[in-house]
Amino acid sequence: MNTLTCAAPAKLNLFLHVVGRRADGYHLLQTLFRFIDLNDTLRYTLRADGDVRRVDALDGVPPEQDLCVRAARLLQQETGCKQGVDIGLEKRIPMGGGLGGGSSDAATTLLALNRLWGLDLSRERLMQLGLRLGADVPVFVFGENAFAEGVGERLQPYPLPEAWYVVLCPPVHVPTVQIFTHPELTRNTISMTMRALPKGPDFRVGRSDGLVLGNDLQAVACKLYPEVAEHLAWLAKFAPALMTGSGACVFAEFATEKEAQAVLQQLPPNMRGFVAQGLQQHPLKDFAVSEAV
Numbered sequence: 001m002n003t004l005t006c007a008a009p010a011k012l013n014l015f016l017h018v019v020g021r022r023a024d025g026y027h028l029l030q031t032l033f034r035f036i037d038l039n040d041t042l043r044y045t046l047r048a049d050g051d052v053r054r055v056d057a058l059d060g061v062p063p064e065q066d067l068c069v070r071a072a073r074l075l076q077q078e079t080g081c082k083q084g085v086d087i088g089l090e091k092r093i094p095m096g097g098g099l100g101g102g103s104s105d106a107a108t109t110l111l112a113l114n115r116l117w118g119l120d121l122s123r124e125r126l127m128q129l130g131l132r133l134g135a136d137v138p139v140f141v142f143g144e145n146a147f148a149e150g151v152g153e154r155l156q157p158y159p160l161p162e163a164w165y166v167v168l169c170p171p172v173h174v175p176t177v178q179i180f181t182h183p184e185l186t187r188n189t190i191s192m193t194m195r196a197l198p199k200g201p202d203f204r205v206g207r208s209d210g211l212v213l214g215n216d217l218q219a220v221a222c223k224l225y226p227e228v229a230e231h232l233a234w235l236a237k238f239a240p241a242l243m244t245g246s247g248a249c250v251f252a253e254f255a256t257e258k259e260a261q262a263v264l265q266q267l268p269p270n271m272r273g274f275v276a277q278g279l280q281q282h283p284l285k286d287f288a289v290s291e292a293v
């Protein structure tokens with residue numbers, strides 16, 4: 001086996017609460033991750049000389065900062081592996097939209113090279129390595145829709161119903177760090193247990209009896225980027241609408257693809273968006289093996 005072609009799916013945060021802050025400044029979150037069927041495609045080809053190379057450029061991301069390259073080099077450092085790889089990336093997930101594309105590319109790289117290089121690291125070990133690359137990486141290695149705590153590394157599977165999403169992409173780039181460091185960010189939402197949430201199959205975005213499940217990063221993002229507020233207001237005419245992650249993308253949930261497409265067709269010409277189906281699990285879920293418990 002010399003090459004592998006693998007998908008890296010996007011995610012939505014179906015809600016996101018900021019419940020505290022760690023001593024190092026990182027924020028403690030509670031969030032619900034859902035994978036969707038918008039993928040980047042990555043192609044890995046073995047190199048015998050030990051080099052890790054991106055074969056096509058990604059706008060605005062120098063190779064040494066590229067999360068795929070960093071993931072591959074981290075694996076080499078940690079395992080002493082002497083093999084290299086050429087990495088091709090077909091980018092479809094909008095960058096900096098809160099859809100987790102960079103993190104997902106990194107997770108897919110860890111999973112794919114673990115196999116291509118024959119490293120045999122466990123899922124848990126790959127998740128630990130992933131966390132060093134970004135707070136969102138572990139869930140993609142975990143491979144299931146999940147309730148996440150901590151900075152996103154404490155994960156419990158959360159099965160979700162079939163659903164379609166209209167996702168709108170406001171034409172702005174929202175830097176994650178700008179939202180998390182904003183003085184007006186609220187950081188004291190009451191923490192809850194997963195048992196307080198509706199049972200997975202009953203979960204509906206914005207319609208969870210008695211519980212307010214929003215995105216605590218949204219108010220600051222809307223203040224700094226009025227385009228985010230405008231896109232939310234348009235989508236909210238059809239169904240409860242929320243921002244994903246630190247933005248800028250916003251989404252609403254629908255029970256059928258037909259309903260979602262009907263909304264997308266009414267999108268004004270100055271707005272961009274797409275329809276995506278919620279996945280039940282990550283396409284590479286079976287690529288890693290968990291440690292025995």
Ligand SMILES: C[C@@](CO)(OP(=O)(O)O)[C@H](O)COP(=O)(O)OP(=O)(O)OC[C@H]1O[C@@H](n2ccc(N)nc2=O)[C@H](O)[C@@H]1O
Nearest residue numbers: 025026027098099100134135136151176177180245246247
């Ligand atoms: C907000 C979320 C929700 O899923 O998603 P995105 O909007 O990025 O998709 C994530 O927590 C983002 O995770 P990720 O994009 O991996 O962030 P990182 O690279 O680890 O962090 C970027 C910067 O954001 C701040 N940060 C990030 C995560 C966190 N829990 N607390 C923070 O304060 C830190 O200042 C950090 O330096």
Ligand SMILES: Nc1ncnc2c1ncn2[C@@H]1O[C@H](COP(=O)(O)OP(=O)(O)O)[C@@H](O)[C@H]1O
Nearest residue numbers: 065066067095096097098099100101102103105
């Ligand atoms: N392979 C990659 N794909 C996308 N972004 C990357 C990648 N490698 C590094 N980055 C950097 O990570 C930033 C965040 O990207 P991304 O994960 O797509 O968005 P978000 O964190 O908002 O979900 C990008 O703006 C880019 O500078």
